[in-house]
Amino acid sequence: MTFDDPTPGRNEVVVEMKASGMCGSDLHYYRGDPVAMMKARGEASLAARGIDPEAPVIAGHEPCGVIAAVGPDVDGRRYKVGDRVMVFHYDGCGHCDSCRTGWSQLCDDGVTTNGVLIHGGHADYIKVSDTQLAHLPDEISFIGGAAMSCGTGTxxxxxxxxxxxxxxxxxxxxxxxxxxxxxxxxxxxxxxxxxxxxxxxxxxxxxxxxxxxxxxxxxxxxxxxxxxxxxxxxxxxxxxxxxxxxxxxxxxxxxxxxxxxxxxxxxxxxxxxxxxxxxxxxxxxxxSYTFSFAGMGACSRFIAGHGVDLDLLFSDRWRLDQAEEAYVDFDKQSGGKGVFVF
Missing domain, CATH: 3.40.50.720 (NAD(P)-binding Rossmann-like Domain)
Structure with a gap:
């Protein structure tokens, strides 16, 4: 299946992918109902957000790349084209206490997760809210940033x-x-x-x-x-x-x-x-359920400051056109961590 390249709306950013990790939880969706785990937490609010829980979704919730386009109302002092960024793969209502403290996966209205109910990082581009972006320190590679977006951050x-x-x-x-x-x-x-x-x-x-x-x-x-x-x-x-x-x-x-x-x-x-x-x-x-938005930033600063080599985590690197082979191999659970490199 093919999808059009995304265009950013208000307070949205399009990120050109440089690395998109494969996480063990991806296999829940690969093997069965792709919305079963998250639909129960957010079904009531999906229609209000314009989300069709049955629509095909691009997989991948460990995205890392470079900002390719910014939409209206994005603060240019904070984010601009060319910035290296990680994506916090949860998005919520933005107003409840959980969202305001950086724990949008606990959103009162239900969480939407990249690669589950909204498009993820296994594509050339991903569109996300500007509130999901965190700057990637220069000391950390893109695949390291992908690791921090889920597993290492957890x-x-x-x-x-x-x-x-x-x-x-x-x-x-x-x-x-x-x-x-x-x-x-x-x-x-x-x-x-x-x-x-x-x-x-x-x-x-x-x-x-x-x-x-x-x-x-x-x-x-x-x-x-x-x-x-x-x-x-x-x-x-x-x-x-x-x-x-x-x-x-x-x-x-x-x-x-x-x-x-x-x-x-x-x-x-x-x-x-x-x-x-x-x-x-x-x-x-x-x-301990994953990590907060602020926690991802703290993790990146610790890793950059202590020279932790996250690249060592990855045993398999794939191109996007090898996705079918990559997931068949990953489903065997006989190797380590895989990542799509763009």
Whole structure:
């Protein structure tokens, strides 16, 4: 299917794509109903916004590129043609408390997400609201900017919720792009990182990304090993980036008393003994849903300032005309992170 190149309206900007990442959540739409997850959150307001939930949509919610055109009422002091930008892939009403604090994915009227209900970045151009744009530091590549637009930004958002510092020991469960981003970022903060996965190749990669210790959960009891590595106490913090019930349980049980646990991945429920696993240990479990608009900017400044090489996250680079092959390969979930490079 082909679409006309977009033209910006009031307070809109057209971005020429330079990189558009492939995220694991894209597979939910690739494999089935492309609006199932988000339609339930925004169906009532879609008609008012002129959105047809059944209309074909260009995929991709990790866009990064250069401003190609600006519409009327866009502040030229803030954004101009040629600027390098990332796209915050959520858009809301702009008026509720969630939107005004940068959490438009929690919009009272329902969120619209690029690549889900409105066109995404797997095309030469994308049209977005000027409120969705964040400047990309010169120190970061376009594919790095694409990573921050979702996966890496999500890792940084969870670390912010955990109030992570160099005093902490962090156990990361699940070493896909989000988990590996957490390893990279935490190591750059000076945090001792213990990385856990059941895939031997990912476990080995975590050490190259800065983990102090890496555990193959298919061969060892991860909770037991983390307690051994921490002198029997447990990690002070844990992040669950795998998306399964066992990993969520292990993330809780691997932490010390007063431990802080961030549940990040979609998939799997948390089933624990409330008294034994939470109350008596004074543990805090946090749900961390991606990141805020301001959080994306903070993430980019941290990465630029600490020289974190996000390009290392990508195992596969594709051209747009290879999209069918790219998604067939990505659906096998046998490699790492993919990106379309323009």
């Amino acid at each position: 890792a940084f958002g969870a670390m912010t919720r955990l109030e992570l510092s160099a005093r902490d020991t962090l156990a990361v469960f699940g070493l896909g792009p989000v988990g590996l981003s957490a390893v990279q970022l935490a190591a750059a903060m000076g945090v001792e990182v213990i990385a856990v996965d059941i895939n031997a190749a990912r476990v080995a990669k975590a050490l190259a990304f800065g983990a102090a210790h890496a555990i193959d959960g298919s061969k060892l009891d991860a909770v037991e090993e983390i307690h051994k590595l921490t002198g029997g106490r447990g990690a002070s913090c844990a992040m669950e980036c795998a998306g399964g019930e066992i990993a969520k349980q292990q993330a809780v049980r691997s932490t010390a008393p007063w431990g802080r646990i961030a549940l990040v991945a979609i998939g799997g429920n948390l089933s624990v003994d409330a008294m034994k696993d939470l109350i008596s240990k004074q543990r805090t479990v946090i749900g």
